[in-house]
Amino acid sequence: MNRGWLLHALARWLCSPQRCANVLEPAIADLQHDSNRLAGYRAFWISLVDSLAHDVCERDSRALFGQAAAAFLAMIAMSAAVEAAVMRSPLRAAVHAVPYLYWYALASSATLVWIVPLAIAPALLYGRRRAPHAAGVAGLCAAAAGVFLSLAASGWIAPAIERAGIVRQHEAFEAATNKRFQTVPLEVDLDRMSTAKSLPSLIKGALAPPAHRFPGYPNYVAPEDRYSHEAHWMDLKLRLLLLVASVLSGVVGLRARSLAWTVRERS
Amino acid sequence: MKREFPHISRTERIILDLLVHDEELYGLQIVERSNGLVKRGTVYVTLGRMQEKGYVESRTEPPVPGAIGLPRRLYRPTAYGAAVLKAWTRMATALARLRPARGLS
Numbered sequence: 001m002n003r004g005w006l007l008h009a010l011a012r013w014l015c016s017p018q019r020c021a022n023v024l025e026p027a028i029a030d031l032q033h034d035s036n037r038l039a040g041y042r043a044f045w046i047s048l049v050d051s052l053a054h055d056v057c058e059r060d061s062r063a064l065f066g067q068a069a070a071a072f073l074a075m076i077a078m079s080a081a082v083e084a085a086v087m088r089s090p091l092r093a094a095v096h097a098v099p100y101l102y103w104y105a106l107a108s109s110a111t112l113v114w115i116v117p118l119a120i121a122p123a124l125l126y127g128r129r130r131a132p133h134a135a136g137v138a139g140l141c142a143a144a145a146g147v148f149l150s151l152a153a154s155g156w157i158a159p160a161i162e163r164a165g166i167v168r169q170h171e172a173f174e175a176a177t178n179k180r181f182q183t184v185p186l187e188v189d190l191d192r193m194s195t196a197k198s199l200p201s202l203i204k205g206a207l208a209p210p211a212h213r214f215p216g217y218p219n220y221v222a223p224e225d226r227y228s229h230e231a232h233w234m235d236l237k238l239r240l241l242l243l244v245a246s247v248l249s250g251v252v253g254l255r256a257r258s259l260a261w262t263v264r265e266r267s
Numbered sequence: 268m269k270r271e272f273p274h275i276s277r278t279e280r281i282i283l284d285l286l287v288h289d290e291e292l293y294g295l296q297i298v299e300r301s302n303g304l305v306k307r308g309t310v311y312v313t314l315g316r317m318q319e320k321g322y323v324e325s326r327t328e329p330p331v332p333g334a335i336g337l338p339r340r341l342y343r344p345t346a347y348g349a350a351v352l353k354a355w356t357r358m359a360t361a362l363a364r365l366r367p368a369r370g371l372s
Contacts, residue, residue: 002335022325023315025337030295032336039307046308051315 003037004028007044011051016058016135019051052137060131061138068127068142072119079115109158116153117246120146124253143250150246154239155199162196184224188213192228194235202239206232273351275322278313281305283322283352286344293339314342322348 011024027047031040055061086092087110124142128134170186190196197205210221210229275283281304285297292300294314298307305313317323324345327338344352 004336008337019315022318023311026294026314026325026340027311029337029339030293033339034295043307043311047311050312 002032004032004044007031011048014048014055014135014137014140015051016055016060016133019055019135023047023051052135055135055137056141058135058138060134061141064127064131064134064138065142066127067130068123071126072123072146075119075122076111076115079111079119083111109161112153112158112161113242117146117150117242117249120150120246120249121253121256124250125256128253139254143254146253147243147246147250151199151243154242159196159198159202162193163190166190166193166196192224194228194231197232197235199239202232202236205229206236273320275351275355276313278305278309279317279322280352280355282310282313282317283344283348286323286342287349287352291341291343293341297342317348318342321345322351 008025008028011020011028015024024044024047027040027044031037031044034040120143123146124139127142128139131138166189167186170183170189173181173183191205191211194202194205206229208229211225212218212220213222213225214220281301282297285300286292289296289300294310295307297314298305298310314323314325318325322345323342325340325342327340330338
């Protein structure tokens with residue numbers, strides 16, 4: 001195998017055919033014929049970065065971003081509407097009655113947690129179908145944006161919504177009872193609830209020892225806190241799983257059509 | 268009809284100048300003959316851009332039996348590119364003549 005074949009494959013995958021032929025293939029050809037390898041590789045990488053920057057700004061790439069974003073937003077809006085219809089209506093009671101559905105565990109941010117990572121693949125497929133001439137780097141950027149959005153949704157936005165819900169419930173309870181009943185302080189409630197924690201707080205909570213909340217009893221751990229550590233770990237694993245799911249969704253979105261073509265050509 | 272004024276950068280001028288004198292060159296040969304004025308990291312990008320502008324045209328070298336790897340690309344100036352270079356050189360000379368001499372009052 002000759003020198004530069006991997007670079008050639010990379011250039012063909014990421015760049016538009018025209019830029020690959022006019023800019024990168026001459027760089028690789030000169031690299032293959034020159035003894036100064038270091039300068040050749042350096043020239044290739046500089047040319048690649050420049051080509052990628054230009055390809056990302058091309059009209060086809062912008063069309064892919066626009067189409068993929070529109071499809072993504074449409075799916076999220078549809079899912080949020082269904083979620084709102086189910087979770088904020090009498091239907092919610094019916095869903096809770098169905099065993100093993102675990103809708104109750106999804107609380108009020110199912111779309112953000114589950115649908116955002118899963119929507120990346122169909123959105124990318126739609127975008128690539130509507131803008132078939134977009135360079136590979138455009139698809140890669142769109143997939144990366146989806147993964148970051150998924151991480152932000154499950155790591156920060158969904159927990160913030162959960163936190164707001166808990167605070168609202170607390171305040172509603174206090175207002176309704178006129179503070180006649182003593183309840184668990186809000187800070188303690190929020191500290192115990194792993195689903196309401198942002199990713200850094202969740203990692204901190206998973207690594208921290210069980211909380212001792214009673215100053216007079218240094219060795220005592222409340223029953224509610226005993227399993228909090230495990231709950232934090234489970235939630236952390238779930239969020240990592242969601243991150244992996246978003247990456248896989250991105251890979252499917254990027255590769256599915258070419259895989260379909262390969263299968264069709266073979267058959 | 269709106270016509271854009273052809274713009275030519277310093278690197279493009281150097282490359283065109285070399286190509287006008289040497290007829291056909293590889294990217295690597297342009298770097299070598301420019302005595303460090305054209306860097307290897309920018310030559311391919313500049314040549315690609317010049318091709319889009321229509322200043323240069325290229326062809327791949329004829330296949331050599333037993334050769335491995337990609338064929339190298341040879342560049343040569345187009346008639347339009349040569350005309351643009353000529354016009355720019357003439358304009359630069361004319362502008363240089365108009366510049367007032369320094370230190371005289």
